[in-house]
Amino acid sequence: MAEEAEPSLDIPRHLKYWKMCLRSPLPSLYLSNEGNRMALAYFIINSITILTPFHNTPQKDGTIPAPLIAPGERRQLREWVLSHQHPSGGFSGTSSLVFPLRDYEEWDFETGTSSQEHLGLANITATLFALQLLALLSDDENPKTAFRGVDRVQTLRWLRRLQREDGSFGEVLKMLPGHGWFIGGGYDMRYCYIAASIRWILRGDVKEGEPGWVEDFDTGALAQYILSSQTYDGGFAGSSKEEPHAGYAYCAIGALSLLDRPLEDSQACHPSKILHSGIRDMPGLIHWLASRQFSYLEPGQHDDDYDSDEDEVNFTLPRILADLSLDGNQRYIGYNGRCNKVADTCYTWWVGAALANLGREGLVQHAPARRFLLEKMQHRIGGFGKKPGNPPDLYHACFGLCILAVMGEEGLNKLDSALALPVETVRRIEKARRALLSREGENGTAGRLAKDIVDIGLGLRDEKPGWLTAVEG
Amino acid sequence: MPPKSKAAPKPKGTEPSKQPTPTPSPASNTTAVPATIAARSQFRYDDSRPHDAARLKIGLAGLPRDEQAAWISARFARTPAARTRLPPKAQRELWRQVNEASFPVRALRGSKHSWGRDRNESEVSGYSAERFDEREGRRAQLTCLEVASRGFRERREREGKGVRDIVTGDKIVVTEAEVEAERIRRGEMAALRSELYGTVQGSFALDPEWDDIVPIPQGEPEAALAAIAYPADYDEAISYLRAVMLKKEYSQRCLRLTETIIEMNPAHYTVWLYRASNVFALKLPITDEMEWLNKVALVNLKNYQIWHHRHLLVDNLYPTLAGNPDELARFATTERKFLTQILVQDTKNYHVWSYRSYLVGKLGVWGSPEELKSIEDLIDDDVRNNSAWSHRFFLVFSDPAHTTPGLAATEPDPAAPQDITDREVEYAKEKINLAPQNQSPWNYLKGVLVKGSQKLSSVEDFASGFVKGLGNKDGSEAVQSTHALDLLAEIYAEKREKEKADLCLRRLGEKWDRIRIGYWEWRRKCLEEA
Incomplete structure (x- = not known):
């Protein structure tokens, strides 16, 4: 069989797609994501960051391309993200759940109840995406200020309250009449991963008794909950009672490794004791992850199944098993999220990144997976769709880029597969965490107040005064 | 002092619409009804100002003398000066001339009036x-x-x-x-x-x-991310939701408000929690809420929140059923029927399966023959339905009646009865025979053997049945299932027959499962190091 040319990633086309998502309102088919706008915002900004070089390199004609998001706009967008922060910690997922501050005051005044009631509107998922966005949108000149304005202590306290007795996490806290505090959200490995991520991003290594110390959540209980969710076939499910799922496997691996990830100069894959000594059946897990790959065969016309609901059909198998070894059937490798299901762009990410986090990315072949994404899932207008031929959507378009970046695609920024952010952004998180902690460690309120006033001043001005840059170094 | 009104008898023609005027005027030449109201206004305007159009065009001097005189007289008669400066006699003479010319004294002012636009953005003047x-x-x-x-x-x-x-x-x-x-x-x-x-x-x-609720519309700065072009009615409903949530109102109308929003966006977790708050605060019957939820679930198959809400409802309903086995059994049956109805439409819906496993645990129906039968029906329908296989494993090996509580799914259970393990092994084998390249029952088979603390080699003969002449170079090598070959590699490794195990792995990578060559090579390396 003749060698076919390898496809290439058309970066300007993808940028064009993301520019459209950045500049125009999203069509109403995204209405079901209205409660999770912070997630959509993350998909947009993360993708643009992956596609844009961090250090502006001159083009062939010597000019430096203008960034898609100018520094002034980055600052405004950070303000927008911060406007979702809740008075009692955490972030809301959507502006429709953000009330003017005076409304909170009035509420307390009238009812005389604890201001804790407001917690119901902050959401764990939105909180992670908000923190990631602040890092992605950080000031290129001074990235350590990325978390200015984040109420670290309140957010970590709130996070602790989202943990259930069994060690798992919910997504929201809500006072239910006659029931008291209720931790909302299903038993879902995603929240466990998100809790571990928020903890890694914000907590730092403050010792008990030092300023800025916040009681940690029960990391042992979380690890136990996750470890006991491994299923008989080696995968991971939302809980031990359910079917394994690639997204949950990624979350389980990611959460465990984030629990003991170093705070400085950290890598997605590190010798995590909690992960590597904790998982009961590591060969089973790797077997299960490797089994998510399959030869993508064009759905034949004889295949009546394909017309029915795309989420319940099984992937196509050749009539004769030996046909799988034919070269033509080796060209595209798709990934599914569960046994016997069809391929979907995002599972190339969830499985590929999970293996990378385990340090096992070498067990899968990148070229056919890349071909599958670029030739079958990439859309003419840029972005990636969920299934072959689908129009692009934010979620699949973002994770399609993420996995290409993990596989080392030329022209994309390197990606941290555990935090789903460019490596450079992770470095900025580390800097910003350090800066946040040093501010919280400052003695007395006067110093803090002065800093706050400077912050407010900065918020009002587009550009930083020269003397401040000199002071901050 | 100005003369009494009798000195100025009402001139004829001041209201041209009331009497036909003999004076030729630009518009009266045409007897046609004006087509539009703008044209009608123009007609009335011109009619109250004879000679104006001509005068503006060619100048006063260009008009015939009598028209000039009439225009000047009428114009002068309108001015206050005519009243204050002219002696009464002169005034009478002036008015006589004006009347004789039948010249309207009251002219309409300004012809530029805006009539506004209609719903189609057309001018009403047209x-x-x-x-x-x-x-x-x-x-x-x-x-x-x-x-x-x-x-x-x-x-x-x-x-x-x-x-x-x-x-x-x-x-x-x-x-x-x-x-x-x-x-x-x-x-x-x-x-x-x-x-x-x-x-x-x-x-x-x-x-x-x-009327008593002042909606709280959302404000957003210009620089915002991921704004969605919502329909106006969604925006309105959310602005009322914000208002009642802030008031902490729990009422029937709030319940209806959540229903309206859920119809538009069933994925909004806050709306669901607020709905639950209303149900609990008003102490509404949980069964009514579940009945309503059934309808919503059937039209929103992919929704996650619906199942989470159901979970919460059942947690609250359960204490009322717990003491009554008949009630509990009846509830389990109606729920199973409903789940079957949903799963017919979407056999691998993760949320439905999650809820189902939760329900089994909550109601304690692991051992229910109906539950097991219901799963068997789904597997008979599609032997590759891995969701059903997973649920079966949970049903059989988490049943507190014959398992050790607290064990992980991957751990052997000394309490697992032999007859049940044997039954499950046979079940898996039977389904493998139907479709040997289906991984679900192979995974299940291995899972059962581990749980039952049985050696993998107990199925060596069975697995070997799917592999013929492995390693033969004469073309007689035939593999019906890569999963059989995979299991055989493990069986040989268990028996410390390294070479045979290695051959299985090598042939998988070389021929039978080439896409996973990296994985099979890694397994070979592990085997060597073991």
């Missing part, structure tokens, strides 16, 4: 007289309705303040009939506004039931 009159009729109708509506609001306000009726002395009470009439009235008003101006009003603003 309307015909009939059409315009009809529109004006509608506008009058709307005004009447608005007056009545204001009256309603005022009565309601007085009712709230406990004001007494002046005539009867009774406290003002707004009746249901009045509210209903107002609701109809607002519907008519909205229809009229839409017809006249093209404005659309939200349904909550039209409903008198929501």
